Amino acid sequence: QVQLVQSGAEVKKPGASVKVSCKASGYTFTSYYMHWVRQAPGQGLEWMGIINPSGGSTSYAQKFQGRVTMTRDTSTSTVYMELSSLRSEDTAVYYCARDLSNWGGGMDVWGQGTTVTVSS
């Protein structure tokens, strides 16, 4: 079945970086764009950016420009999201989510979420 499996929880100190992985299975990896969305404790969903697994092109939310990097490895059907210069406000659950179409079609499959805690 179609699924996205994310890496485990992380605890980081302020100023560090974190890299979260999202392994896809059950479909053609390069045929669907992948979003990254985060949710701080008790808060709403926040769109971070998107990657085209086929060519590797990316688009990031302005808020994260310069701090986020999204990459993919087609040999393992895995996308990655790296966030640098972490601060306490980055404490959140991070989700990868597949887009139904190239972009804008709706996020139909979601990973289980990865909790990132930033604390000194």
Next chain:
Amino acid sequence: QSALTQPASVSGSPGQSITISCTGTSSDVGSYNLVSWYQQHPGKAPKLMIYEVSKRPSGVSNRFSGSKSGNTASLTISGLQAEDEADYYCCSYAGSSTSPFGGGTKLTVL
């Protein structure tokens, strides 16, 4: 501050219908028929309920429907059930640079 505006909360009794609005601008909701809606229960990942304004994914109850008028999209849930109690988020394509979410609406089934 979210790019799309939703009411913080709505409520209804079992069997009733409710509507959640999602107001954007002419740069997002108003320009594209690419609005999606998500249901999220506590501690769970979001679930796609409506895409491309009014389409339902396979397996989603036909009690859920979507529409759009101008810069405002709406999600209607008819025949409210206890299991519908959750947070709901809208999201819109806004050109090749962003896909903002609404701030979320907490639905309470009385």
